[in-house]
Amino acid sequence: KNIVLLPGDGIGQEVIAAAKEVLAAISDQFNHTFTFDKQDIGGTAVDKHGTPLPSQTVEACKKADAVLLGAVGGPKWDQLPSHLRPEKGLLGIRKELGLFANLRPIKGFDQLLHASPLKEEIVKGSDLLIVRELTGGLYFGKPSERRNNGNSVVDTLAYDRYEIERIVDKAFQSARLRRKHLTSVDKANVLESSKLWREVVEEKKTAYPDVTVEHVLVDAVAMKLITNPTQFDVIVTENMFGDILSDEASVLTGSLGMLPSASLREDGIGLYEPVHGSAPDIAGKGIANPLAMIMSVALMLRHSFQLEEEANAVEEAVKAVLKDGYHTADLKIENGQLVGTKEMTNLVVERLS
Amino acid sequence: KNIVLLPGDGIGQEVIAAAKEVLAAISDQFNHTFTFDKQDIGGTAVDKHGTPLPSQTVEACKKADAVLLGAVGGPKWDQLPSHLRPEKGLLGIRKELGLFANLRPIKGFDQLLHASPLKEEIVKGSDLLIVRELTGGLYFGKPSERRNNGNSVVDTLAYDRYEIERIVDKAFQSARLRRKHLTSVDKANVLESSKLWREVVEEKKTAYPDVTVEHVLVDAVAMKLITNPTQFDVIVTENMFGDILSDEASVLTGSLGMLPSASLREDGIGLYEPVHGSAPDIAGKGIANPLAMIMSVALMLRHSFQLEEEANAVEEAVKAVLKDGYHTADLKIENGQLVGTKEMTNLVVERLS
Ligand SMILES: CC(C)[C@H](C(=O)O)[C@@H](O)C(=O)O
Ligand SMILES: CC(C)[C@H](C(=O)O)[C@@H](O)C(=O)O
Numbered sequence: 001k002n003i004v005l006l007p008g009d010g011i012g013q014e015v016i017a018a019a020k021e022v023l024a025a026i027s028d029q030f031n032h033t034f035t036f037d038k039q040d041i042g043g044t045a046v047d048k049h050g051t052p053l054p055s056q057t058v059e060a061c062k063k064a065d066a067v068l069l070g071a072v073g074g075p076k077w078d079q080l081p082s083h084l085r086p087e088k089g090l091l092g093i094r095k096e097l098g099l100f101a102n103l104r105p106i107k108g109f110d111q112l113l114h115a116s117p118l119k120e121e122i123v124k125g126s127d128l129l130i131v132r133e134l135t136g137g138l139y140f141g142k143p144s145e146r147r148n149n150g151n152s153v154v155d156t157l158a159y160d161r162y163e164i165e166r167i168v169d170k171a172f173q174s175a176r177l178r179r180k181h182l183t184s185v186d187k188a189n190v191l192e193s194s195k196l197w198r199e200v201v202e203e204k205k206t207a208y209p210d211v212t213v214e215h216v217l218v219d220a221v222a223m224k225l226i227t228n229p230t231q232f233d234v235i236v237t238e239n240m241f242g243d244i245l246s247d248e249a250s251v252l253t254g255s256l257g258m259l260p261s262a263s264l265r266e267d268g269i270g271l272y273e274p275v276h277g278s279a280p281d282i283a284g285k286g287i288a289n290p291l292a293m294i295m296s297v298a299l300m301l302r303h304s305f306q307l308e309e310e311a312n313a314v315e316e317a318v319k320a321v322l323k324d325g326y327h328t329a330d331l332k333i334e335n336g337q338l339v340g341t342k343e344m345t346n347l348v349v350e351r352l353s
Numbered sequence: 354k355n356i357v358l359l360p361g362d363g364i365g366q367e368v369i370a371a372a373k374e375v376l377a378a379i380s381d382q383f384n385h386t387f388t389f390d391k392q393d394i395g396g397t398a399v400d401k402h403g404t405p406l407p408s409q410t411v412e413a414c415k416k417a418d419a420v421l422l423g424a425v426g427g428p429k430w431d432q433l434p435s436h437l438r439p440e441k442g443l444l445g446i447r448k449e450l451g452l453f454a455n456l457r458p459i460k461g462f463d464q465l466l467h468a469s470p471l472k473e474e475i476v477k478g479s480d481l482l483i484v485r486e487l488t489g490g491l492y493f494g495k496p497s498e499r500r501n502n503g504n505s506v507v508d509t510l511a512y513d514r515y516e517i518e519r520i521v522d523k524a525f526q527s528a529r530l531r532r533k534h535l536t537s538v539d540k541a542n543v544l545e546s547s548k549l550w551r552e553v554v555e556e557k558k559t560a561y562p563d564v565t566v567e568h569v570l571v572d573a574v575a576m577k578l579i580t581n582p583t584q585f586d587v588i589v590t591e592n593m594f595g596d597i598l599s600d601e602a603s604v605l606t607g608s609l610g611m612l613p614s615a616s617l618r619e620d621g622i623g624l625y626e627p628v629h630g631s632a633p634d635i636a637g638k639g640i641a642n643p644l645a646m647i648m649s650v651a652l653m654l655r656h657s658f659q660l661e662e663e664a665n666a667v668e669e670a671v672k673a674v675l676k677d678g679y680h681t682a683d684l685k686i687e688n689g690q691l692v693g694t695k696e697m698t699n700l701v702v703e704r705l706s
Binding site (some may be wrong): 085144145148151155158187191192220223227244248 | 514546
């Protein structure tokens, strides 16, 4: 299996190194061969190549079986004109590879629940998966431009029916592998795009009779995620709604430093990245938490390589390390032991052997 | 002062009756004359007139000094075609009256903080005002339509520069009357409209040197509202972002049944409504909480009539009632006393005399 590594910016470099070590342990243990090809993206790519997404990065990713991304962005590049912003690299690679389905599983770890801003009785037991449409909608629609000498502006929320169909199918399929409940999020009382979205969900649901479906308005979901997060299983929604709701949901369990994500297309090719950002303030200090990246490796093993046993082994190793009380500086575990990026990675690797 | 009452649907009827009683007490106490004109909106208007926004309602509101709205919507009208949906009445009257500035103050009441889903140490002391643009952006932009025989769809997020300028001015002015901190929310790393939004805020801020300004991305704000709500004072944002974030924020303090809102235009004409909905399940039972409606009356006195003393009197009366332990069925106060809509209204009126 050929994997492209995109460390990107900030702590991206350090956590990608951790991913590589975990994959080395997996290949020893389960007899696989992974080859790696490191490429530039984000601010690092701007510095080296003058663009956040060099064409050789795109070419390498197109030939890969999967891509691992660290993080992009940082204050150094914040003032650059829009086409040179590190985020453009991320948006660009998603679009170039056609990664329309962003999966974000959010599940608490018992040892970390105390760090949740929510009361324990509210958040305990929450285990949800946000399925966000990633290559259409408001973040990609055209026109997106100034008009009237810059005195007005438009962005466009556009969808083709097939784009909605494929993400809704992905969400139904995901729900089948879980608790079989799907919440479709829209603003169908106002937006025409949401009405089409709701129609597609209604059409599709006959093909998944074992999955229960509800439609909830986006503003109501923003409330319910906080007041009753355990009511959700799989949530599916448009790109921008998904951006907001998945970040909202990511802080519920107190485990932001633990959350992985997968961005997939139909054939299983995918890009895997931690939900946390590039954390420029702690970059290079050896203290970054590698576990979200390592959990992203597990998602890659599962979704792109169909290596379910290997994926579970990685996830169990992470759980075991936490259970033994080890944590990085972003987390706190009572009577636990503080470790750095490398030590944490070694602890996971040990438990894989 | 001529006030149009729009009870609307569900518990709207009951809470509007409470508003009238409170205004009667205020006029006795402070020697004012309020005249009332009751009109139909929402599902009730669909049933009586075949449209959620009859033209006579629009005419009456245009002549009024202020409008009080109960709530619109309910399962009875959920299956109607889109132009007959109760919500269209609400969107329509906002647009007809040009109510571009939606103000939503969110502040906890000590007696109710225990009902917050957040830990007390996180939520305690939060006191924020969300200023949402209400007549532009994604919820009103054209085109908003199906294309290609229904196989694709677009909505449009459109703003004229002056629309952004006036809401940003309103937000700066509001911040001046509070803790002088403004958080402008956008997605300037992706949306062209957000870039214009950010430019306008940067231009305007020189006119308000006493107010500190920060720009935060919408996804980050969705997180920070939960992890650290006390960091915010005034938040200003586009219509749809504001819809999602203000509902998210409304559940933080455990006081959803207490939250008022004001929708204003430049000359001070405004529409005032509770943030909670029409609650069809408890409608007609005499148990609805009238306090959010009564707090909306206070906002009307302040923003449309410049009656600051009277507004304060209403707010103090509400606080005093809670302090004495009275609560409706949606709230809980330890060792408190459960009362219905009328009794709660009387308790507030007593404290006004
Ligand atoms: C960096 C940005 C463009 C990106 C997005 O909004 O898609 C990020 O917020 C995310 O959620 O992955
Ligand atoms: C009913 C609906 C159209 C409305 C809106 O989104 O503006 C409501 O959610 C609100 O926030 O007042």
